[in-house]
Amino acid sequence: MSPTFPAAARRFWNQLPFFVWLVVLWMMLWGQFTVLAAVTGVAVAIGVTKVFHLPTAELSGRVNLWYGLVFVVLFLAELVRGAVMVAWQALRPGETTSGIIAVQLRTDADLIMTHVSVASSLIPGSLIVEADRERRILYLHVLGIRHAADAEAQRRNVLVWEERIVRAVGSRADVAALKQARKEAAR
Template sequence: MSPTAKASFRRFWSQLPFFVWLVVLWMMLWGQFTVLAAITGIAVAIGVTKVFHLPAAELSGRVNLWYGLVFVLLFVGELVRGAVTVAWQALRPGETTSGIIAVPLRTDADLIMTHVAVTSSLIPGSLIVEADRERRILYLHVLGIRDQADAEEQRRHVLLWEARIVRAVGSRDDLAALRRPRKEATG
């Protein structure tokens, strides 16, 4: 096999999970898990990947099913807790406090940063307002921030999600980055 063919084959296998995810997403959007939905999903996925050519995301090639399950269960619990908290803040009399905080991440992987940003935004009560890719800092708008202690607690919470994601799908370098002291940020 020629070096070019090997590189193409390797690129195909590294991008296959994203391609499959596009097909599954298409089928979920239509609410149909049929052969026709799969075929049209494949056609759409091919079209999307050819028209909107994005740089390949670096996958670690490592998946820990136990930590993945722990992540999913804790995430579902956090969704419920966040929804109840936001509902309570909306219904109770008085002023709801909020703030924007900066969270410096410990890992350098773009995919991990994206996972942390999406996870943080999906939990009710917090929303990513900016991601500084160069400095690896996420800026979040968070409800319920009254003082510096609340801001630091929320930073710690986001870093816990980063650690959970790294344990589930991060590379060995990402795991090592978790053990290094984190950079400080204010905000």
């Protein structure tokens, strides 16, 4: 956008996707996609954005539709796999194992960290228990952890989700950070 564009208008355009998401979320919560639900959703979204002054989330302005589609398909498959794993743990005789693991993310974007947290928590069998924003560490409670190798496999799995999300919606700097982290890990 040009430097003469007013700051308030720039902020509005940056926040518009979140505002629209709040309206859609409101309509989904009520289970109604009607004009009344949309109007009340707009009112609630205005109230939420005025009462809770959240910092502006920086969008990358980059969306890769192919990687977005890959993410959605793999995420749906992981939902099914996770549900089967949780059901098996609930039905099988014996002790259900779990553990808490820490995952050091490779990118520094708050929005990517949030997406990784949400994706990890939505997959059955894992739940984010804490996020250390400054150090970029996610702490997850995970079912099925019996050995250190299981914990390491789950750690790698979260990093794979981070990479998929960055490839779908991350900035060029985020993609470069992932490439750099992979190079350093290969040494």
